[in-house]
Amino acid sequence: MSLTRLPVLFLADLVVLPGMVVPIELDEAAQAAVDAATAGSASQLLVAPRLEDRYASYGVVATIDRVGKLAGGSPAAVLRAEKRARIGAGVTGPGAALWVEVEPVEETATDHARELAEDYKRLVIAVLQRREAWQVIDSVHRLTDPSAIADAAGYAPYLTDEQKRELLETPDIERRLETVIAWTRDHLAEAEIADQIGADVREGMEKSQREFLLRQQLAAIRKELGEGEAQQPGGADDYRGRVETADVPDHVRAALLREVDKLERSSDQSPETAWIRTWLDTVLDLPWAVRTTDSTDVAEARAVLDADHHGLEEVKERIVDYLAVRSRRAERGLEVVGGRGSGAVILLAGPPGVGKTSLGESVARALGREFVRVALGGVRDEAEIRGHRRTYVGALPGRIVRAVKEAGSMNPVVLLDEIDKVGADGHRGDPAAALLEVLDPAQNHTFRDHYLELDLDLSDVLFIATANVVEQIPSALLDRMELVALDGYTEDDKVAIARDFLLPRQLERAALAPDEVTITDAALHELAADHTREAGVRQLERLLAKALRKAATRLAVTDAETVAIDVPVLRELVGRPRFTPEAHERTAVPGVATGLAVTGLGGDVLFIEASAHEVTGAGSGGSGGLTLTGQLGEVMKESAQIALSFVRAHADDLGVDRSFFEKAIHVHVPAGAVPKDGPSAGVTMVTALTSLATGRPVRSEVGMTGEVTLNGRVLPIGGVKQKLLAAQRAGLTEVFLPQRNEPDLDDVPAEVLEAVTVHLVADVLDVVAGALAQPAVGEDQTVAAA
Template sequence: MSKQTYLPPALALLPLPKPHVLYPYLQVSITLTTDVVSHLLATLSEQTETHKAETRDRYVAAVPVTEGDRRIGRWACAARVKRIFRGKDDSSDEWTCVLEGLTRIHLPRALPPTLSILPPLPIPVVPYALPVPPPTLHSVDLMPVAAKLLPPELHPKLGALPPGVQADLLASTLRFEWDFRVDLLATPNIDERCGRVRAQMVQIMFDKGMTLPDEPRKPQSPQSMALVPRRQAGAAGPAGQAAIGPPKPQLPDDLKPLDALFQKRREELSPAATEALERELTRLAKIPSQAAEYGVSKTYCEWLLSLPWKRVSQGKRVDLDTARKTLDDEHEGLQDVKRRVVEYLAVYRLKRDLWEDKHVKEVEAEKKEAAVKAEVDAANAAEAPKEEQETAESEQEAESKNAVIPAMLDDSPPNDVFRDKAPILLLVGPPGVGKTSIARSIAQALGRKFHRISLGGVRDEAEIRGHRRTYVGALPGLFVQALRRVGVSNPVMLLDELDKVGTSNYHGDPSAALLETLDPAQNWAFHDHYLGDVPVDLSQVTFIATANSLDTIAAPLLDRCEVIECSGYVTDEKLAIARRFLLPKQTVENGLGDGGVSADDEVLTRVVTDYTREAGVRSLERELAKLCRAKAVEFSASRDGGSPYNPEVSVDDLETILGMAKYEAEVREQTVRPGVVTGLAYKGSGNGGILLLESALVPGKGGLRLTGSLGDVIKESAELAFAYVRAHMHILGISQELLAANDIHLHFPAGAVKKDGPSAGVAILLAFISLLTGRPVDPTIAFTGEITLRGAVTAVGGIREKCLGAHRAGIQRVIMPAANEKDAHDLPASTRSMTIEYARTVETVLDLVWGRAVWADGRMRDAARL
């Protein structure tokens, strides 16, 4: 009995039917009926309440009885009730009770001579008797005789046990007669007990015709008779009954395939996963299969075994020329994106080559050092005395143990695999421009598996980090599920729609959960709630993210990414994409085969300009699909005996198939009138165009009226421009009486379309000045930029889209802030026919529009004097 085990002052007496006999430090399983189990549990509950036990363990006195007269012996075994469970059939009246022996006890004489183990007789409570005195030195050695009767694999385990436990274990293992085992229970003296067991084993050998061992007896010291640790005693337990501490439990049939897979993949698992699996499988063997936690624990083990802990795809050496050619073949335009992707691949190849060279040198150095150390140790061992060798070995063992401590405390990833700590590429652009296909091309160039994770609409942190196993239907997070699906630990993983992931709410913060995932310094030990204390290595995964906008991405998350702008396609690029990719693809998908539909550039250009208006090419592909379906109908009719099939699509067929043109080409204003100015606007989804501003004087008191479905920002721009005009009336040549007697009405056409954004200040200011001075603005000039009260022109966004829209509308000159000059260098060659001019102040804008001699007319000099 362990020193920490304290039995209550009274024990419930539980009969053990023949042939069961329980000894200390062993276990036994007996079958009870439902009524007996109910009465036993009630008795144990009363025992706990009466004696105020501080532990949840329940204790009984297990006494062997006969089947006939059920006579009770005077010796029993104090036992702990470990488990009481029903069999697989819930309707069965049989229960299994598992008892663990603690110590021999002597029963008092006041007990009745007989006891029925059947209801309704009660199970009496008996007073606890003091344990037997500690054993004394003995001279009976059981091992020489036991070695003849037991399998060889049990010899070292049995030899590690104290002599008294050896005697009890041998009596149970060798199946001695029940009467002999009952008498052995009533023999507290170890010498006498060991002698009786040895005599019984000698008799068995004599009956089998075996020779007795002639080995000398080996007296043991009192220290060897002390109780060994529970894990050593449990290791020696045979089938049927086991030594103190349960042996390694036998797995049920449904768990054996799982255990076989665990043994097969043991070398591939991480140390944490191996430890968790061993713990869970041992626990599973003790849980009834009907228990709810049985299925949860089994599913957990299946998840651990299905993850690719050390399994990687070897990939291939990156060929930059091949990668560049693949990008050019599969993607039209996007030159900046292609250049950055090639740079990424080049850096990846160089870093991997450096790591491989360094790793090979480290491995060779370790092998050489180990060989030299082995030679030195062998030479020292041959020369040094035995005592010095033992001292050196103990010192080396202590040093090795001490050396483990810093490694355990070191919070850095192991250097056994290549980890690419490159920044996360974030492809930002409107829908349909090829962000996902760019990521696929990177995976193809690296020779790695590709997996896409859609983050759009993710509002629960548990979808990223997984659910805890306490919840019903718990599953790991998206990243662990992705690793299981691809089967390798180094795929290329696309995080799609990063800007649409949810923010902080009562379900947690998914954006914050992504921070650890995308941080190369942390994701080598990513913790999923479902896997518990088993970390997952995500540092070998190449993450690529996509988004349509940066506005809704959390700042800490955006800080971990390198933003790459994927702008919309111009008309020429869309035409090339339709000719090279979309039309052949839709021809095959609609059952017409290669060359089943043909269209010249004029037809495709009309489809691009008159029926689509987007940054990407998805709408364009849908329109081309309509053409192909119409041709599919004609082709089917021709096969049924109709007119011959003509694969050519003409311009005249477009209105018949696609209907009237959906969009009219934006055309600049043709007439010249004061108060009307052409502005530039970004219209969303990668589109830009011109925006007409109209102003008029109406009788009033010098106020400002705004119409055209304007947002707050653009209203503030109008008020700012009006304030600038009133503050600089003398310099601008505006009559104060004219402004005091009239109101200015500013209108933006297409009133049903919402208009907002900080980029119309310059155009609004020019419209006011043109209206009040009577000087018209050339309609071939378009403006973009914001102003301040002191007359500075500040930068705006969407320059590429605005310039493309201006070019489509026939604008010849574009005036924009000087701070946006860097954005205009990457415009397509088709826009080079426009003249782009830059301004830092309002005065520069006025000079570019009318010339200083016209608009200032000497007033700037007069203002300077004032």
């Protein structure tokens, strides 16, 4: 083919293929080329890409359709590319344009080229259908020339300029079509994958995920602005590092890592994120691998207990025995930390003020362990013991787990205070039942808190429970504990405690030196005997504090340098005595008997009064019935009925005139505002009724306790030690006890047994015979009339 001379226009940012119509902005070189082309009759020029590494070998012969200006006023021209041409040598020509020799490329389409063109048309139409470019699809359908179909790729936005230059420099039609077909197929595959990913993302994206994406973008924006570049603490990476370095059991570490994985997959704004972080903090803060070393010096431990508490021999011996066995196991290599059943559960039962709580602190100090107190009084929710499910709002672990965390070790002394005050709620479970697993040495090595959902080993914890009334503890729970009774103190014990423990403490609180205020033992005896009537020493300490405050006032307002407190000055400091023996006064008339009872405050004296009067309008042989007052419980009401039935059945043996039962009989237990119940008032009621019927008063120095059957057998009762201590405080010198309670006398202090004569009886007739005053001479004939 012959060569043609044409001005050439090199474009740096555009590749023009045959068949394309493109506008170009005219700079100085482009204007020269356009001017040179329009000067000729054909208005043609050669358009070629500008290459950095070489001169282009192919270009496109283009015709200038129009010359004008763009919207901004810049000169421009519209070029219509017609055919591919090979660029030859440069030549000279008119004007400032560059001229080259041009050899047009002749193209011949084969049948294979036409097949490839149809394949490419289908691919191009598929791409255009994805973009919904329906008008362009019609134009593609009208194309029939394989070369024009291949060069239509010049409009494809997914091809780069390098790919378009490659097409321009490929004159072979089949090769050109094969190239664009491969590129278009790759593009369609990428587009389908992108669409699938986009559909999956849109399908699975929820509000939290969108927020996460927005926050990630916000974080990137802040990073670009230089804001908030410091790493935020508490991130997933921070928790993973803490878990990997924590000294925890393997099963705990596995659970922690599972939760860290969840944290890494969740959004910061998801509610689950806060739950996971709180749970991780709680578990990581537990002292999984921390255990204190027990003191194995048995003598030193006993010295610590003796220094902190007076008396309480039984509980001190129990703690010392526990230490001795533990020490021997450690010496022989038998000590297994966290072994099943290695813990101990002790129940300290007794009235308030006897030192149950402070004894727990002393035990911890003697063992060298951490001490923590768990108050159970009024707990009615099982979740307080086992914890809440952590999906609940405000969920927390139970009190046991919190106690271990507070102690900072896995073998503390945990004091379960007021375990008898634990309640039950039909809607919130039974906390006492939840304590069964905690206090059972065979189960608590795998205690599972609902919040943690991890096995927590409590077998090495020394649990000490306290209670005022053992009967209020569920039997299944009581069976898990070893009962140690603290029944109260004698008067001498109280004086010793006041002298050795209470007085130094109150002197310090009142900022008084021991040489500024002195108190005699006689004054302490007076306070313990006549100003208080309690099993413990709580009220006694209050009176001591009051006396020392008064003494401090005297030192402040007078010139005295010391104050001596003795019996004569007690009334000025603490007031008049509030408790004086009243048994003699109360039992001076027939029908009043002195009983002994146990309350939540310890042992106490209980007076039972009986009276009888004629029934107005009653016929001969009638019965006035029995009236009971004093807010008695069902058990005491039944005891009164049994007592009356026994006296009626054994009237001849008791010397009672049967006309007595025709009267209206009234049995009253004073202090009617205080509920009273219990199986130990039967013999007292029989004695009171017999005293009323015979006119013989009950001896004022006698007290009694025991339940009675219909045939007169005296049944055993509980609280012997507390009742005898109450008898001594009330000034009684003789007490009738059921014979079957004789083993309980071993727990009673020797000084109490010396002060109180104990009569063991099996038949209530023996009680009546020993308790009633003997009738005066000549009085036998008037008893019935009385």
